[in-house]
Amino acid sequence: MLANTPLPSNSRDRSDHAPAIVWFRDDLRVADNPALEYAAGQNRPVIPLFIFETNLPEHAQPGGAQKWILHHALKSLDANLKTLGTRLILAEGDALQILQGIVTRQGARSVYWNRRYTQHGIKTDTNIKSTLAGDGLEARSFQATLLHEPTKLLTAAGGPFKVYSPFWRAFERQPAPRPVLPKPIQITGIDEISSPEIDDFALLPSKPDWASGLRETWDATESGAQDCLGDFITNGLHGYAKGRDIPAKKNVSRLSPYLRYGLVSPYQLWHAAVEADAPENDKLKFCKELVWREFSYHLLYHFPSLGWQNFNSSFDDFPWLKDSQDLTAWQKGKTGYPLVDAGMRELWHTGYMHNRVRMVTASFLVKHLMVDWRVGERWFWDTLVDADPASNTASWQWVAGSGADAAPYFRIFNPIIQGKKFDPDGTYIRKWVPELSGLPDKYLHEPWLAPENILREAEIQMGISYPFPIVDHKAARDRALDAYKNLKKEYAI
Numbered sequence: 001m002l003a004n005t006p007l008p009s010n011s012r013d014r015s016d017h018a019p020a021i022v023w024f025r026d027d028l029r030v031a032d033n034p035a036l037e038y039a040a041g042q043n044r045p046v047i048p049l050f051i052f053e054t055n056l057p058e059h060a061q062p063g064g065a066q067k068w069i070l071h072h073a074l075k076s077l078d079a080n081l082k083t084l085g086t087r088l089i090l091a092e093g094d095a096l097q098i099l100q101g102i103v104t105r106q107g108a109r110s111v112y113w114n115r116r117y118t119q120h121g122i123k124t125d126t127n128i129k130s131t132l133a134g135d136g137l138e139a140r141s142f143q144a145t146l147l148h149e150p151t152k153l154l155t156a157a158g159g160p161f162k163v164y165s166p167f168w169r170a171f172e173r174q175p176a177p178r179p180v181l182p183k184p185i186q187i188t189g190i191d192e193i194s195s196p197e198i199d200d201f202a203l204l205p206s207k208p209d210w211a212s213g214l215r216e217t218w219d220a221t222e223s224g225a226q227d228c229l230g231d232f233i234t235n236g237l238h239g240y241a242k243g244r245d246i247p248a249k250k251n252v253s254r255l256s257p258y259l260r261y262g263l264v265s266p267y268q269l270w271h272a273a274v275e276a277d278a279p280e281n282d283k284l285k286f287c288k289e290l291v292w293r294e295f296s297y298h299l300l301y302h303f304p305s306l307g308w309q310n311f312n313s314s315f316d317d318f319p320w321l322k323d324s325q326d327l328t329a330w331q332k333g334k335t336g337y338p339l340v341d342a343g344m345r346e347l348w349h350t351g352y353m354h355n356r357v358r359m360v361t362a363s364f365l366v367k368h369l370m371v372d373w374r375v376g377e378r379w380f381w382d383t384l385v386d387a388d389p390a391s392n393t394a395s396w397q398w399v400a401g402s403g404a405d406a407a408p409y410f411r412i413f414n415p416i417i418q419g420k421k422f423d424p425d426g427t428y429i430r431k432w433v434p435e436l437s438g439l440p441d442k443y444l445h446e447p448w449l450a451p452e453n454i455l456r457e458a459e460i461q462m463g464i465s466y467p468f469p470i471v472d473h474k475a476a477r478d479r480a481l482d483a484y485k486n487l488k489k490e491y492a493i
């Protein structure tokens, strides 16, 4: 196609100074960005490009909180590129057509990008690579988003891993992740190229503007990511192995929102942790958690339908319930179980939820309320600023028991015991469910057991200022176990 088409007279020549396009996707940073670094080293003008792809499948359309962080990540990237001598170009439409259009108009001869791993991403990129190469262009992709390619780690039989522990052992046998790349010193841009503004894409919510909690919580910039990483290394990593389970503690990194669109890279996290002055067991635990992210991508790469199909198809006949009142109570943090409600409100306010509480809230939806995990996955997809195509789906299937290496369905988190164990003094619950804050610790996890005088002193009217539990824990547990036993009989799982 293009190879045989003479370049228009107003386009640039095909000399060594022909520009290179760097196509940004989920790697919106200037440091540790192999595609950008390579382009910058070519001694030619660079066109940094972000495309709003209009042909994304429905399940891959970004949710509300993701759009919010995408807006800020794009602003951050544009500002950083300007300090290097260029700026971000935005476009909307079919990626191949847009790339071909820029190639034609600007005489670009090369297109570089960092690889992505969703089914749609791989299909699109493979097609673009072969079409551009067929047109005589250089189309080159780099590894930036994962520490090791999903195709590199395979079982002895040559297949994909389905269990985390052997995956981790195989990961350990790989060479150490490559060092972090510096940001380019300078990039030559192109003046005569027009672009819409980031604001034109209306990624921020306006009517209503529900993002005040997100604004309070996140500095969604590349430097904000570095500050968050630095703060974690100094104040959180020491004690991570134990502290990571306590939602009120500051031991988790809260870096997942920055990883979502690549404001920070996993290489930066890995090396910062490995080189930190912190106990070895904390460093190891953190690296192992980071490798859960790799494992999720490994699963998604090898089982692309992970996001919408039960990994274990025996669950296809699970008798999920459709009670919209229960679902709304869960979404709004009004289930009557304080730890569940605290988590759901943290999510709504900040776009983030602590991992321990994600497990408890997800388990509550799937097991206590028997709502299909896909319904919960969609809610998280819309509300999480770190909503990730691999980690979200793999984790939901893990909780539901339908996934790879999943928590067995019969293991049902007790939200009261989880609260007592992981939020013993109620700091987390009191923060997110302030109407319970006056209750003594003894009743905080089971307010319905508090005597009248204690409730009065704490200014709580059960059923009015705080709901009674929407399901009885024991009855809900028995109902879920019965459903599972029937499934087990049928499928011998």
Ligand SMILES: Cc1cc2nc3c(=O)[nH]c(=O)nc-3n(C[C@H](O)[C@H](O)[C@H](O)COP(=O)(O)OP(=O)(O)OC[C@H]3O[C@@H](n4cnc5c(N)ncnc54)[C@H](O)[C@@H]3O)c2cc1C
Pocket: 244, 251, 252, 253, 254, 255, 256, 257, 259, 289, 290, 291, 292, 293, 294, 296, 353, 354, 355, 356, 358, 359, 362, 380, 384, 386, 387, 388, 389, 391, 392, 393, 395, 396, 399
């Ligand atoms: C139901 C459910 C849904 C989830 N959805 C997402 C999601 O959409 N996006 C997402 O990034 N994570 C998801 N997770 C995994 C995990 O909860 C988050 O990665 C973690 O809470 C992020 O917080 P952090 O950065 O403070 O974690 P840290 O403890 O500081 O861990 C550092 C990094 O390691 C990775 N990591 C840690 N734990 C996990 C894990 N269990 N699985 C995969 N990666 C992990 C993350 O990239 C994280 O940023 C989900 C977990 C559950 C149970």
